[in-house]
Amino acid sequence: MAKEKKLVTAITDMEQDFPQWYTDVVKKADLIDYSSVKGCMIIRPYGYAIWELLQRQLDDIFKATGHENVYMPMFIPESLLQKEKDHVEGFAPEVAWVTYGGDTELQERLCVRPTSETLFCDHYANIIQSYRDLPKLYNQWCSVVRWEKTTRPFLRTTEFLWQEGHTAHATAEESEAETIKMLNVYADFCSDVLAIPVIKGEKTEKERFAGAKSTYTIESLMHDGKALQSGTSHNFGDGFAKAFGIQYTDKDNKLQYVHQTSWGVTTRLIGAIIMVHGDNSGLVLPPAIAPTQLVVIPIAMHKEGVIEKAEELTKRLSKIARVKSDLSDKAPGWKFSEYEMKGVPIRLEVGPKDIENNQVVLARRDTGEKIIVSMEELETKVEELLKDIQSNLLEKASQNRNSKTYSATNLADFEKTINETPGFVKAMWCGDKACEDAIKEKTGATSRCIPFEQEEIADACVCCGKKAKHMLYWGRAY
RNA sequence: CGGGGUGUAGCGUAGCUUGGCUAGCGCGCCUGAUUUGGGAUCAGGAGGUCGCAGGUUCAAAUCCUGUCACCCCGACCA
Numbered sequence: 001m002a003k004e005k006k007l008v009t010a011i012t013d014m015e016q017d018f019p020q021w022y023t024d025v026v027k028k029a030d031l032i033d034y035s036s037v038k039g040c041m042i043i044r045p046y047g048y049a050i051w052e053l054l055q056r057q058l059d060d061i062f063k064a065t066g067h068e069n070v071y072m073p074m075f076i077p078e079s080l081l082q083k084e085k086d087h088v089e090g091f092a093p094e095v096a097w098v099t100y101g102g103d104t105e106l107q108e109r110l111c112v113r114p115t116s117e118t119l120f121c122d123h124y125a126n127i128i129q130s131y132r133d134l135p136k137l138y139n140q141w142c143s144v145v146r147w148e149k150t151t152r153p154f155l156r157t158t159e160f161l162w163q164e165g166h167t168a169h170a171t172a173e174e175s176e177a178e179t180i181k182m183l184n185v186y187a188d189f190c191s192d193v194l195a196i197p198v199i200k201g202e203k204t205e206k207e208r209f210a211g212a213k214s215t216y217t218i219e220s221l222m223h224d225g226k227a228l229q230s231g232t233s234h235n236f237g238d239g240f241a242k243a244f245g246i247q248y249t250d251k252d253n254k255l256q257y258v259h260q261t262s263w264g265v266t267t268r269l270i271g272a273i274i275m276v277h278g279d280n281s282g283l284v285l286p287p288a289i290a291p292t293q294l295v296v297i298p299i300a301m302h303k304e305g306v307i308e309k310a311e312e313l314t315k316r317l318s319k320i321a322r323v324k325s326d327l328s329d330k331a332p333g334w335k336f337s338e339y340e341m342k343g344v345p346i347r348l349e350v351g352p353k354d355i356e357n358n359q360v361v362l363a364r365r366d367t368g369e370k371i372i373v374s375m376e377e378l379e380t381k382v383e384e385l386l387k388d389i390q391s392n393l394l395e396k397a398s399q400n401r402n403s404k405t406y407s408a409t410n411l412a413d414f415e416k417t418i419n420e421t422p423g424f425v426k427a428m429w430c431g432d433k434a435c436e437d438a439i440k441e442k443t444g445a446t447s448r449c450i451p452f453e454q455e456e457i458a459d460a461c462v463c464c465g466k467k468a469k470h471m472l473y474w475g476r477a478y
Numbered sequence: 479c480g481g482g483g484u485g486u487a488g489c490g491u492a493g494c495u496u497g498g499c500u501a502g503c504g505c506g507c508c509u510g511a512u513u514u515g516g517g518a519u520c521a522g523g524a525g526g527u528c529g530c531a532g533g534u535u536c537a538a539a540u541c542c543u544g545u546c547a548c549c550c551c552g553a554c555c556a
Contacts, residue, residue: 010517019550038548094555115556148555149479156555229556266556300514333516340516351515361515478556 011341013280018224025274026153028341029283039151039158043267046342049291050270051161055141057193057288058163058265061185067137067165072119074142075110080118084243087117090210094146112145117211117236117262120166121244128258131170131250135178139165154271155228155478162266168246168258172237175259179235182263183216186231194269195286195393196220196276197401198230199424199473201449206436209262213237219448219473221401222275225422227448227475230272233263271478276397277366283343284365286393287321287386294382295339296325299332299351309355313348313378320379321386340365345389346382366392409458411442414474418445424475428468430461438463439474448473 010028014021026032031047043051059069075098082088095111113119124136141163151157165182169175183200190196198218208215212234220230241247241257250256277284287293294317298310307327314325326335332349339347349361360378363370366389373381404423408414417425425445429435436447439462450470461468 023549034548090555144556146555149553150551150555160556162556232556264556268556298514302514329514331514331516331518333514333518335517336515337517349515353515 087211183233201451231265236260282341285343427462431469435463
């Protein structure tokens with residue numbers, strides 16, 4: 001693999017100060033700006049373009065799997081939020097309240113949705129009567145508000161964009177199948193589109209979503225060895241249905257409760273892209289999610305025919321990729337750096353020498369490699385390169401994650417590993433919450449998930465030594 | 479919510495301890511010329527309620543009080 005060469009000095013080295021590196025990338029790549037409201041960020045055009053591509057592709061998959069989009073109100077009356085006990089207890093500390101309408105104090109205060117389970121449930125109770133009404137497969141794209149104490153761009157903001165799927169099914173088997181199906185949709189999307197490998201698994205009871213029967217998660221690993229929960233899928237069983245009275249009459253004319261699911265991913269995924277693929281020169285975008293896949297940079301623009309050639313190539317390549325050209329009067333070196341910070345997968349340089357030789361120079365962002373390509377095979381080469389970059393990024397991210405995945409069979413090893421070599425730690429667990437708490441207390445690591453792919457790395461629980469039930473992934477998390 | 483820090487031009491900052499004349503510098507921006515294969519050079523130019531409010535003083539970016547905001551580190555969360 002090619003040695004990574006530091007090309008831009010405007011960004012702090014990640015080895016030196018990872019949080020600062022992250023902030024620098026987010027700012028230098030023009031993804032966001034801070035706003036005048038604490039914890040809220042302005043998503044700038046380039047950042048939003050990434051979100052739009054992500055949204056469009058995911059939405060297509062949702063539609064293809066039978067889901068429909070709806071839009072729920074952003075306000076939830078307090079009484080509605082309180083219908084499911086665990087749920088309200090889980091979210092109450094972080095909701096924002098509306099208490100006035102104009103200058104009139106409201107009879108009942110309204111919360112700004114932190115999530116919309118209660119709204120969907122209330123609605124489902126009204127529209128579901130018969131088994132013929134099932135399943136209901138709804139999704140909404142919206143923003144939610146959670147009054148977090150500490151915020152970071154994309155990873156945790158007061159308001160964030162997401163999608164939340166909410167479905168209602170006739171049976172427990174169906175809701176479980178839906179939960180797993182959507183988890184797989186997320187996992188495939190992460191690896192195929194975002195080039196981020198994930199661990200699929202179930203959350204322990206301690207980490208479970210407020211009100212859920214079971215919570216499944218995809219966990220990814222960032223460059224600094226910290227874990228990021230990248231998507232979740234919950235099976236509610238009939239808990240919410242009972243709290244909200246969502247019943248239907250089955251084929252045998254018996255009244256039944258529905259079984260529900262919910263699942264979501266957020267703008268946090270953009271944070272994951274940054275921290276999984278980024279390097280010391282800035283952002284590195286997988287082609288599938290890059291708003292600009294190739295940027296055309298003319299060299300010596302004042303020379304005869306250069307601008308015309310750049311425009312011609314831009315037009316030609318626009319047929320096969322998302323292409324833009326930069327004909328501004330900045331120096332070429334400045335442009336190189338600019339598009340590297342922004343993570344554009346391929347840079348095309350074209351100057352008088354190239355025109356003379358009937359060729360162009362392609363530079364790939366992931367490896368820094370420069371390739372001379374003849375005009376004739378340009379399209380073929382660009383398509384090939386985009387594919388190659390996409391798969392190379394997934395390969396690199398997988399290697400990185402695997403090299404930072406360890407296992408521990410006793411607590412001393414566990415602690416040493418998590419402190420000295422940050423990453424995932426695999427360890428056996430007896431299933432007792434006391435051990436989970438103890439490990440968190442002692443090491444600062446949280447249980448990430450009980451992976452579907454289990455391994456027998458020992459017989460005994462890493463904490464108490466009793467007989468182990470599962471292998472768990474642990475890590476320090478964002 | 480606890481601890482720490484910072485607010486001076488679009489961005490980054492000097493000045494504040496010890497009050498004093500026109501608030502200095504770098505980047506960026508505008509104009510022109512020369513340049514152009516890794517953040518070009520020269521010349522000229524524009525841009526400031528010194529976070530906000532009050533106070534002390536002949537005089538406040540500087541001292542005092544209050545207030546607002548943001549950042550970083552912890553405990554809680556996608």
